[in-house]
Amino acid sequence: MAAIAGALLSLAGAAQAQSAVTIYGRVDAGVDYQSNVATAGGGSGSLWRASGNQWGTSMIGFKGTEDLGAGLNAFFLLESGFDATKGSTNGSALFNRRSYVGxxxxxxxxxxxxxLFIDNDVxxxxxxxxxxxxxxTLVRGRNWQGADNVIEYQTPTWGxxxxxxxxxxxxxxxSxxxxxxxxxxxxxxxxGLELRAIYDLIRDSNGKYGSGLNSDGTRNTVFDxxxxxxxxxxxxxDKLKLFLGYENLRAPDVxxxxxxxxxHYWLGANYQVTPALTLIGSVFRVNVNNGGGNANLFMAGANYSLSKRTLLYVGAGTVRNSSTANFSVEASNNNxxxxQNQNGAYAGISHSF
Known part of the structure; x- marks a missing residue:
């Protein structure tokens, strides 16, 4: 840990000495509640806990650019996510979210x-x-992953x-x-219009979809x-933003x-009541074949900006599962x-720097 702290301090010192390097980040924490969480004994109970990243990931990052002339720039970005409630990183890597040069x-x-993997554009x-x-939530984090060993190209914007x-x-x-x-x-x-299409492939250790094993020995699923x-x-x-989305997953080798x-389908809206207050409402539905069941997820929330950098937030939701489904109300393992149905809510503070 001393070595990590030293490395971060060195980067911070460099950032102060070079105007092209920026330190940025966010600290997010609050309190979280979920009902009907399955227990080891086969029952269920309510769960109260501190919320570390429910609204957004806490992170610290370093980014910089250099003008190489003739319209060409070099850049880098180093970014690590962490849980502010425990002071622990989101994974064992020093920079567990992003570390690239280009x-x-x-x-x-x-x-x-x-x-971050390309489907994070969701x-x-x-x-x-x-x-x-x-x-x-209803795809068990499938569209919320990172990617190592990345080569990425982005085109200019044309029309x-x-x-x-x-x-x-x-x-x-x-292989x-x-x-x-x-x-x-x-x-x-x-x-005011924005349209997006994302297509991606995540292969298992056999180069297939759903035939390999996870690190804990369990078999891959369509969500892996x-x-x-x-x-x-x-x-x-004006002050209203409407959202509509569809997601399809296929794993032919399970x-x-x-x-x-x-x-997976969803629709929702954001409404800016005042410059400081935004209301959020959304509905999600998932259908899984071969006995996986279906579920409906309803969410309502609000963001209130105390300043340009400090935000108060609250979110609440409920998931209604079919007889064979066990989706959590949150993107977590607290199924x-x-x-069973499940209710959840969280509230907290997010500060960006």
Whole structure:
């Protein structure tokens, strides 16, 4: 830990000495409640806990650019997420969210390193801004992943349109497919309209979809390694922003009879009551084949800005599961028993710097 602290202090010192380097971050914490959480004894009970990242990930980052001339720039970004309630990082890596370097110019940008996986662009389609009760909830975090060994290219914007292409190398001898991730994200923007399409592939250790094992020895599911399609858009009318989205998951290599297809739908709205207060409302539905069941998720929330950097937030939701489904109201492992419904709520403070 001393070595890590020393490295961060060194970067901070460099940032003060170089105007092209910026330190940024966010600290988010509060309190969280969920009902009907399944217990080890086969029962269920309510759970009260501190909320570390329910509204948004706490993080610290360092970014910088250098003008190389002729319209070409070099850039880097180092970013680590953490849980403010425990002071622990979100994973064992020093920079567990992003650590990349690249070049940008008139032909677009090229990045090498670690980044969020390309389906994180669902953030732009999420009425909640990817809160714990949001687009990741009913797909068990499938659209909320990171990616190592990334090569990423983003085009310039032409007439409101741009595209991003990403591959994350699996680094497995004898195969270019095993554990590899690939994806493309397309966006079109015109005044208040924004349309997005994302398609990606997450392969397992066999280069397939749902046939491998997780690190804990359990078998992959359609929510772990699969083919994913996301379509959606937003439209802003004065103080009102509308959201509509669809997500499809397919894992053709899962064990026979296991769920291999998921359809996820949502719609929602943000309304800016005052410059400081924004109200949030959204509805999500998921259908899983082969006995996976279905669920409806309802969320309401509010953000209140005390300043440009400090925000108060509250969110509440309920998930209504079918008899064979056990989806949580939040994007967490605190699932109810199959067929049980679950309610949840959280509130807290987020400060950005």
């Amino acid at each position: 070049l940008a110019g008139s032909a677009g940008s090229l990045k090498f390193g670690k980044n 953030w732009f389609l999420d009425p909640t801004g990817q809160q714990f009760i949001g687009t990741a 409101g349109f741009n595209a991003t292409f990403q591959t994350a190398l699996g680094e497995q001898a004898g 270019i497919k095993n554990k590899r991730k690939d994806g493309v994200s397309l966006v079109y923007q015109n005044q 390694t699969s083919k994913e399609l996301i379509l959606g858009g937003t439209y802003t009318i 064990a026979p009879g296991s769920p291999d297809k998921v359809n 109810p028993l199959p067929g």
